[in-house]
Each structure stands twice: as C-alpha cells, then as structure tokens.
Amino acid sequence: MIRIVTLEPYDPEDLAALSRTLYQAYGLGTEHAGSKPLPAEAESDDGRYDAAKILSEVEPIKTFADDKVLYLTSAPIRVKPGPLGEPPSWCYSIFGGDRAVLSTGRIPARGASESSIDAYRRRLARESIHAVGHLWELHHCYDPRCAMHPSWSPNLPENPEQNLCTFCRDKSERRIRMSKT
Amino acid sequence: MEGIIADVSELSSGDRVVYPNQGVCRITGRSTKDIAGQRLEFIEMAREEDGAVVMVPRGKVPSIGLRRVASGDQIEGVFHYLAAQYDDPELDWKIRHRDNADRLIAGGVLGVAEVVKGLHSLSRIRPLPTKEREQYDNARHLLVHEIAVSLGIEPALAEDYLDYALMPPAGTVFKLKPPPKPVVLPMRPRHKVVRTDAEDEALELGELGIPGLEDIPLAEGAAGEEEGEGTEAEKADGEEREEGAEEAVGAAEVEEAAQPPPARKKVALAPKARPEAARAAPVAAPAPARKPEPAKKLEPPKKPEAAKKLEPAKKPEPARKAEPAKKAAGTRVKKPEPKQEKKAAAKKVAARPEKKPAARKAAARKPSKPEKKPAARSARGKKK
Incomplete structure (x- = not known):
C-alpha cells in the first residue's frame, strides 16, 4: 500500500487525483494517511530543508510490511552536494526502503x-510516481517519456507523461x- | 588495476570488497568444507544489497577480480569521466556487448562507468534492445551502489549525482578535470576480413563453407534465368518442371559417376575467375576440378551471352553442343579435360530444363534420351 502524508495542507481533489494515478501506476492501494508537521530540525541556514x-x-x-510512505511538502529541499555540485533534486527516497519525500x-x-490545475496535477503525479519508483528499486531511465527519467533533464518534454516505460513497469511489477507478504 | 586483491591475506573480516558483476560485499569470515573429497578453504562474504552469501575458494580469489571499494578520488574521476563529452558509442552490437561484458567483469569502477556512459550515449541515438537495456540497468545498479558505499550516501542520491553528470540541466557548466584513462580491455582476435572489390565480386555461395550446398539442386527457373530464359521459364507449366527435375537428377548422377566428390567441393569453393584469364589459359589449367554446371548456375553476369546462345537454329548443331563447355571453361580457371569436355557439355545441356511445350514435345518424339536436349533446342530454334 502507498500512503501519502502531507506536511502542509493540500487540496483534497489534488490528493484524490494523485491517489488514483499512483494506483494505476503500481496497482497498489493508495490513500491519504493524514498530515504531519514539517520537522523544524530539518531546516538549514539557507531556508531549505534537508x-x-x-x-x-x-x-x-x-x-505495515511493504507499505510505502510518500511525504509531500511545498518547502524546497536540499541534498548533500556531490563531486560535481548539488543536483537539483525534486525528491529524496530511501532506495528500496519505505519512505520518500517530494517537494x-x-x-x-x-x-x-x-x-x-490539470498541468499541476499531472506533474505532481509524475514526480510522485518517480519518488515511489525509487522505493521499488527503480533506477533512473533514459527514456524521456518514462516517469523515472530525471526531473531536471533537458530532454524532458514540457508536459511530461505520468507513465512508466515498459521496462520500468515490468521491473516494478516484478519487485x-x-x-x- | 587499482585496488585489486591479489592475496587472501589482505582480507579480514568486516572488509568491504566489490565482487565483479555482484556488487559490494562484506567479508564475513572463512570456513573450511569437504567437497568431493577435497578440503577447501572458502572466503565467505555477504552481498550488502540483499545479504546473499557468496563463498569463494581461497585459491580463486586472485583470479575472480575481487577488488576494494573505489576510493573517493577514483569516484571523482568517474564523475569527471561521466560528465565529459562522449559521442562515439560502438555501433557494432557484437563488439559492444562483448566489450561491455569484459568491462563489467574486469574494468573496475571506471569500467562500469564506461558501460553506463557508452550505453547511455547509444540510447540517445536509438532505444536499446532488451538485453542491452538490462545490461545498462545492471551496470547502473552496480555503479550507483559503489558510489553510495564509497561516498557514504543513499543510493538514490548517488543516482542523482550520476544523472546530474550524465544529463546536466540546461545551462550547467562543470569545471572538469581530465578524465582517467579508459580501461584497457584484453586483446581478442577480431575476425575482420578485409576484402578487395575483386574478391567481393567473386563471392559465391560456395564460400560460405556450408557442406553440401553445391548439391542442392537449383531451381530450374533460376537456371533458365541465368541463361537468359527468364521469360520462358515463367511460361513453363508444372509438367515441364517435373520433367526438368528428372533430367537434372539424371545429369547429377552421371556427373557423380564421372567425378569424385572432393573435386566438386573444391570447385564450389574456388573463387570465380575472370573470363579473360580463363580464356587465356584454358588448356593449361589443371584438370581435376571439373564441374561446370553449378558454376554456371551461380554466375549472374552471363545473361547476354546466354541469350545470344539461345538464338535459334541459325547455328549448326555441333557448335551449339560445344558452346556450353566453352562457357563453362570461361567461367572457371579450371577447365575440363578435352575427353570429358563433350561429356560435360552434353550433361549441361541435358540438365537444362525445357521451357517451351513445343520443344518438349519435339524432344519427346526423339527415341534416344541423351539426344533429347539438343533436339529440343533445334525444335525451339525452328519454332523461332
């Protein structure tokens, strides 16, 4: 089951649309599991959240076992910079784990x-599929039409699709x- | 290669090593087992990703490519390599697949990065086939985990780093250092045969080396087309084809009796000679390889001559009989012996299928079978 937890208030219709899309993408029941406050400890000096x-x-x-939790926040997030700098991450997932956060x-x-509104919902759904995909051990995909394609890629179309490619879909289904359980 | 473990004594419990194609493992200990009457010492390790147990015999450790996890400097070099310009993916899938497999096994972390980058570059040109898509995903998985272990970060973040280098956002410019030298792959013989144009022209089916290929009877229609009888062949009815096949079988039997099989093979494998050369020294050529028929069937550019040859009975009978032998000699370096020349010519004529019903009927009226073909020809000529 995929549980969506909001760290700020979101429109219920947006969440309902998101739940539907995630259900279609992974075939798993999806629900809005409530709201929690954004932890103040995570805030860094530059105003972003770690x-x-x-x-x-x-x-x-x-x-429960195999449940995946997706936290939604509108606050900007930051990740540890790498050898070439900080990648413009939209989400952060524990690979193969059970929690992910999407900004x-x-x-x-x-x-x-x-x-x-429609464009917003589509993009929200696409990024949520991406974040949950990492929880199912999906890697980034080179196909710009796949939801697992990096969100900052210059090849990404203006309105990216909210589907997985065949390879990623098969892999996620296998996982x-x-x-x- | 840097970090490779050549001696078991370098390993101690708790060390992290990279097993080629498996990923990062942690040494858990040593054990001794009796296997097939032998007492073997094993190095035990657990794959970090899923805890799978890997046991390597002590003696095999130096040869399997076990190595230490890449250092921070190596990983940095990998990122500089990934971010560098690369527009030259190997397009030959056989070489690419083999090289990639070699890199994954023996190339270290840079070898894995090369596989990822190479296949990523290729994917920009066209979608990867399934097997290579899997290979790409496996290589990416190995690289992401090694980067994550080496830098002490989450694999998902390591993946972000990786794709930030591979697909930077528009306007991003990296200050790149010179990338490390690419992995040197083991030398392997490449079966690239350099052919000249003349050799290409001379390429025949016989050169494929398929045993018994020359024994496959060519379709009568095809033989007819070779001789410029394509239109006539189309007109031929089923009855004619059957009869033609019988004749071809009969001719083949006669030929088999006349010549030993090895010689036939040799002829089939010999490259086609240029007509001028063959005409220049037809008699001096050695006798053994004598099989004019298949060569003639396989040779396409003789159409005009063959068409001329078919032109009706203005020519006297003996000249027509001798012609196929001459032609056969013209197509090959090796010419039949004078004794067998007539025989071969007769066989050739006999094997040629009848195309026109009138000619067939005329031939059927003739009593003797060997004389059937020439008679058919003359009948055809008269008709024309």
Missing part, C-alpha cells in the same frame, strides 16, 4: 485555471510481486 533529515525526523505513521516547490504553480 531531505534526509525530514525523513529521519518526521513523526512516524502506522504502516512540490519546483512544480509550476497550480494557478486557478482548469488547464493550469512488487516478489515483496508481497
């Missing part, structure tokens, strides 16, 4: 028009089948 600290400091929710701060504004 993604690893968010996951370690956030209040836990009740989960919606990089997603274009939701707006008020129908099209902008889910193997891990089902």
Whole structure:
C-alpha cells in the first residue's frame, strides 16, 4: 500500500487525483494517511530543508510490511552536494526502503485555471510516481517519456507523461510481486 | 588495476570488497568444507544489497577480480569521466556487448562507468534492445551502489549525482578535470576480413563453407534465368518442371559417376575467375576440378551471352553442343579435360530444363534420351 502524508495542507481533489494515478501506476492501494508537521530540525541556514533529515525526523505513521510512505511538502529541499555540485533534486527516497519525500516547490504553480490545475496535477503525479519508483528499486531511465527519467533533464518534454516505460513497469511489477507478504 | 586483491591475506573480516558483476560485499569470515573429497578453504562474504552469501575458494580469489571499494578520488574521476563529452558509442552490437561484458567483469569502477556512459550515449541515438537495456540497468545498479558505499550516501542520491553528470540541466557548466584513462580491455582476435572489390565480386555461395550446398539442386527457373530464359521459364507449366527435375537428377548422377566428390567441393569453393584469364589459359589449367554446371548456375553476369546462345537454329548443331563447355571453361580457371569436355557439355545441356511445350514435345518424339536436349533446342530454334 502507498500512503501519502502531507506536511502542509493540500487540496483534497489534488490528493484524490494523485491517489488514483499512483494506483494505476503500481496497482497498489493508495490513500491519504493524514498530515504531519514539517520537522523544524530539518531546516538549514539557507531556508531549505534537508531531505534526509525530514525523513529521519518526521513523526512516524502506522504502516505495515511493504507499505510505502510518500511525504509531500511545498518547502524546497536540499541534498548533500556531490563531486560535481548539488543536483537539483525534486525528491529524496530511501532506495528500496519505505519512505520518500517530494517537494512540490519546483512544480509550476497550480494557478486557478482548469488547464493550469490539470498541468499541476499531472506533474505532481509524475514526480510522485518517480519518488515511489525509487522505493521499488527503480533506477533512473533514459527514456524521456518514462516517469523515472530525471526531473531536471533537458530532454524532458514540457508536459511530461505520468507513465512508466515498459521496462520500468515490468521491473516494478516484478519487485512488487516478489515483496508481497 | 587499482585496488585489486591479489592475496587472501589482505582480507579480514568486516572488509568491504566489490565482487565483479555482484556488487559490494562484506567479508564475513572463512570456513573450511569437504567437497568431493577435497578440503577447501572458502572466503565467505555477504552481498550488502540483499545479504546473499557468496563463498569463494581461497585459491580463486586472485583470479575472480575481487577488488576494494573505489576510493573517493577514483569516484571523482568517474564523475569527471561521466560528465565529459562522449559521442562515439560502438555501433557494432557484437563488439559492444562483448566489450561491455569484459568491462563489467574486469574494468573496475571506471569500467562500469564506461558501460553506463557508452550505453547511455547509444540510447540517445536509438532505444536499446532488451538485453542491452538490462545490461545498462545492471551496470547502473552496480555503479550507483559503489558510489553510495564509497561516498557514504543513499543510493538514490548517488543516482542523482550520476544523472546530474550524465544529463546536466540546461545551462550547467562543470569545471572538469581530465578524465582517467579508459580501461584497457584484453586483446581478442577480431575476425575482420578485409576484402578487395575483386574478391567481393567473386563471392559465391560456395564460400560460405556450408557442406553440401553445391548439391542442392537449383531451381530450374533460376537456371533458365541465368541463361537468359527468364521469360520462358515463367511460361513453363508444372509438367515441364517435373520433367526438368528428372533430367537434372539424371545429369547429377552421371556427373557423380564421372567425378569424385572432393573435386566438386573444391570447385564450389574456388573463387570465380575472370573470363579473360580463363580464356587465356584454358588448356593449361589443371584438370581435376571439373564441374561446370553449378558454376554456371551461380554466375549472374552471363545473361547476354546466354541469350545470344539461345538464338535459334541459325547455328549448326555441333557448335551449339560445344558452346556450353566453352562457357563453362570461361567461367572457371579450371577447365575440363578435352575427353570429358563433350561429356560435360552434353550433361549441361541435358540438365537444362525445357521451357517451351513445343520443344518438349519435339524432344519427346526423339527415341534416344541423351539426344533429347539438343533436339529440343533445334525444335525451339525452328519454332523461332
């Protein structure tokens, strides 16, 4: 089961649409499991939140084996810089683990028009699929049409699709089948 | 290669090592087992990713490519290599797949990075086939885990680093150091045969070396087309084809009786000679390889001559009989002996399928079978 935990208030319709999309993508039941406060310990000097600290400091929710928890926040997140600098990460997942955090701060504004809301929801769904994919041990994919393609890639289309490619879908299905308790 | 473990004494319990194609493992201890009457000492390790137990015989440790986890400097070199410009993926899939397999086994962390980068570059040109997609995913998995272990970070973050180097956002410029030297792969013979144009022209099916290929009877229609009778062959009805096949079988039997099989093979494997050369020294050529028929069937550019040859009975009978032998000699360096020349010519004519019903009927009226073909020819000529 995939449990969505919000660290700030979100529109219930957006969450409902997100739950539907995640269910379609992984074939797993998805629900909004409540809201929790954003841990203040995770805030760094530059005003961003350390993604690893968010996951370690956030209040836990009740989960069962193989449950995956996705935390949503609009606060900008930061990750440890690498040898070539800090990658512009949209999310941070524990690879093969059970928790991931997604920052919606990089997603274009939701707006008020129908099209902008739709675009927001699509992008939110795409990034959520990406974050949960890492929890199922999916790697980044070179296919720009796949949801596992890096979110900052210059090859990513304007309105990226919210689907997995065949290879990633097969792999995720295999993982889910193997891990089902 | 740097970090390779050549001696078991270098290993102690708790060490982290990289097992080629398996990933990062932690040494858990040593054990001794009796296997097939032998007492063997094993190094035991557990794969960090899933805890799978790997046991390596002590004597095998130096040869399997076990190595230490890459150092920070090596990993930095890998990132500089990944971020460098690379637009030259190997396009030959056989070489690419083999080299990638070698790199994954013996190339160290840089070898794995080379596989990832090479296949990533290729994926920009076209989608990877399934096997290479899997290989790409495996290589990426190994690299991500080694980077994660080496830098002490989450694998998902290591993956972000990796793709930040491979696919930087628009406008990002890295200050890159010179990348490390690429992995030297073991030398392997490459079966690239350099052919000249003349050799390419001379390429025949016989050169494929398939045993018994020359024994496969060519379709009568094909033989007819070779001789410029393509349109006639199309007109031929089923009855004719059957009869033609019988004749071809009969001719083959006669030929087998006349010549030993090895010689036939030799002829089939010999490259096609240029007509001028063959005409220049037809008699001096050694006798044994004598099989004019298949060569003639396989040779395409003789159409005009063959067409001329078919032109009706203006020519006297003996000249027509001798012609196939001459042609056969023209197509090959080795010419049949004068004694067998006529025989071969007769066989050739006999093996040639009949195309026109009128000619067949005329031939059927003739009493003697060997004379059937020439008679058919003359009948055809008269008709024309």
